[in-house]
Amino acid sequence: MIVKMKFINISGPRNDIDRVTDLYLSRYEIQLESALSELKTVDNLRPFVEINPYRDVLAKADQFVGYLPNADDVTPATNLGLDDMFELVRKANEDYQTLQEKKEKLKKKIEELRTKQQVIAPFRPVDCDLHKVLNYRYITYRFGRIAVEFYHKMQKYLMDDLNAIFVEGERDESFVYGAYFVSPSEAQKVDAVFRSLHFERVELKDEFEGTPAYAYQSLEREIARVNLEIDDLDKQAGEMLADRAPQLIAARNRLEELSNNFDVRKLAARMEDNKEDYYILCGWMAEDDVEKFLKEVEEDDKVFVVVEDDHDAYFGEPPTKLENPKLFKPFEMFVQMYGLPAHNEMDPTVFIGITYSFIFGVMFGDVGQGLLLLIGGALIYHFKKAPLAGIIASAGIFSTIFGFLFGSIFGFEDVLPALWIRPIDHMTTLPFLGKLNTVFIVSVAFGMFLIIVAMILHIINAAKSKDIEAGWFEPNGVAGLVFYVAVVVTIILFMTGNPLPGGIVMAIMFGVPLIVMLFREPLTKTIQKRTDKMETGKAMFIVQGFFEMFETLLSYFSNTISFIRIGAFAVSHAAIMEVVLQLAGAESGNPNWIGVIFGNLFVCGFEGLIVGIQVLRLEYYEMFSRFYKGSGHAFDPYTKKNTKTSKK
Template identity: 25%
Template structure:
């Protein structure tokens, strides 16, 4: 990565910006934030005047697009999942901003007013339908009452109220205490859901008493219509609603015609103007003198010559480029991350933790390999792996052209599934003991028998958990030591030799010497001769001295922390046993159901198996993913990785709805 400064004559600034945007080689930084010293002799450049006009057109187009996109028919259900729509790429020519304005104005003058008017009318009709539905809902409660809606409220002699209550007995009792009053009611629903529509009429002199009772006991109706009997109004409102719905259909049909004819063009036009807007807004990151602009940023070292040549061509020689090697501090250069196609999904996992700093090791490849391995061990069932493999292959084949994210995650899923299948085959697990229990009718039978390098396969994880634990701890030791090796390489690369020896290399003699002693005296795996005993003791002492030099007495606590990190890999066994154990339990339940429930139980058996194993697959897949990540983030990264960098993001064109016309 090189720190770049471009000085260009003001007459050629737009040509240079266009060139930088199209080439996408340089990340432009904001000089006002990155180089305050430069601003003592220069000033901040202002945004190009056309940026505001671009923003206005983008806003107008976005408003029209929002209306048409909302109204356009969409695929639903399985169609939307298995056959989603891709945006149609429109070929666009290279044209100047005035031509874009002219084209945009031509389209907008033709359709903007028509679409906005129809959208406004549609909103008005929707509001009317809401009011009608509100009235219809309330009128249905009182349609059996013979009276005119206009009578509700206060008249010369009567005071009338309508509404709904949940306690008709209480309301009736209180109304009867009032002289010159009547109450009519009709029940809707039953039991706990019972409610009553009521019509209360009283002499005007009892107005205050009636209002008090109504406030406490009923939810009053509020109508938008002013006169007519409930039955007449219901008929009239249904007719009005039907007419409004027909008008709505006509407007929607017209808007959909606009969407079919214009939407793709509008998307493309908006994208073109957005790109022009970006080019004009980027100037606010520059510094300016009386006759020139100063642009600062970052460029990959391999692109230096190309950038210099393209800038000189664009400015016709009225520009100069300078490059300098950055320092990690205070420059804090961005990081260019190379990601292989197969590992793109793992980049997301690393981004969730932290981006590598400049000149720091990118651990993504190592993380990806161990994540796949640990996931497969923890899920560890060939049947579940087969389901994941089928789903992943289907996602990759069917959806990769629609979504880069689905493509990358499906590809990762294929590898996760393959390792899971391999581990399941090695540990005699296919949906637990489904085959042995329901096909062989012998849960103790092995799926196969094979001796490889003196090891009898398969290894039953439920009956030989110690074997799996040893394998898990060996993988943990490998994982931790890969982290230590990366830390040694990192500190050597950065020439921090004291840290290399005391902080990282100290773990090598500690592990070798400590392992020899523990294996001999605690685990009785081997016998040490005098020479081996003294050698292992010397290695431990050297390691301890180096730890003390690095962190003082607290360095000794790092040893227990390291052991704790190592033992944390026992979760590989724990989650593997959980998967197999739960699958086994579900199989046993499904097996005994027919005996517990004759005849009907036979029907329930496959239902229970499918449901239970689906739930187990979901839970264990989530657990395996989370715990595999945890081993990367905590145990592995703790050995060498800090993060805290920022990605290299060049000033470049990003298109979704358009593509440039190919020059033949």
């Protein structure tokens, strides 16, 4: 059902807005609206222009709580004042920043060590003491790299003529790294040759000890040591926050409340009257909550509440809040997927809950698999509160019931007696049509019943919204209902050997409703005493009406026949399970139970998914489209209902 909403205005002294929000509104569900735009009958309204003083400190508190590994298991501290909370967060931030500054310095040190490693890494194969080499007085050295193609040319044509030694280091696809050594007297000549070969020098600073390989490993050990220091700082930060965890969580929770309460100003308005400064808040609240709220503030002389009953006093339509029995609560998910009902529409949650579960049970009738769906869905819904799991559990109940009616348990149809029929082989003979599967006939008949119910619901919704044309003259209104019921009655009479007598009755029951639907627009104008002209000419109106009538008749037929899928899936489920049992060797009397188990699990999951989608399609296209618009918008309270006691 849809909870009835009331639009209320709350006002009082400007400096009292925080007390009212924290003391009263934080404990009720209220969807606040912008007072500046909603209160169109009030003059001299101004917005609040104030900066939220809790936002920054809340962000820090939220950040620190996020660092706690087990925040959900910590019991918040109590009796923490506002000044204490600010000081707690300030001190925690100060200590945390001190540790972070040390950590950043260590990170920069690691970057420097990594840079040195990158310089020395290509020369690791060179077996020499870098400190000694870099201090040679009688030998000139050059570290660097040379392109592979030039290195090969140098080795082949030049090295024998050069009074130099090239010691190779590492190489990659493009370059060979290494160093060449030459006497000072030959250095100028050799340098010129190497420059012609595009040799790129790499300057090494005299800051390494031992060989390049040893220097590289020394840097790696230093990096590891610095990382340990960083880990130790992280540990210190974690311990520091863990020691203050109860206080931080309590501060975060309270600051979040205060921040949300302060942000109410975004939707509030100020009004100055005779040098008095007032705030005004307005929004939607459930009727029951309004009564409780009014009783609570009746002795508070600083709070003034006005409940608006005149639609002209506010903009827009009331939001929609659904409140259904626990059994049907999960099916609100399907309603929300299609669209929430408007305030003057029926809530179809109970309708879809009953019809969806019933149709699913017919299409998936099996005692064993139904119990699996029931138990699995119920357990998941109990622990995870997933709406889909609750729907599966409800569907499982009806699957189990129809499993007994069809005499099927885990696909075996020779264990339980069928309390009604076996879908796969029970036939019924009808006049003009011959033998048909009984489940198909019952499915179409059930579909006719649901279409009639959907039409009745459409008429009720039209009456609620005071829509004369939709209620009386549309294909789903009274005219369409009379026509469709007449067709159904006629079919039943013919099929039961009782042809409908009298051409006059036929003409009245079929012809008059069609004529009414064809001329619904001028009939509505006549009833409403409207004088506006038709948008199209008379000839075009007749042509357009003819094609619309043809489409309506076709939709009646197609929507009705669409329900045959209920019986088709009931039969196909039995046939699929028969195949599963044949593959598992059940006919031989010695079945492969592993095959039976996995076959049932596959059918339960795969076919259950398909059946669930097909039932939802029937709900949306064959039923909802007839009576339901789903044009409402969700009730969105600025804070969830809080059951804590008043802070007095």
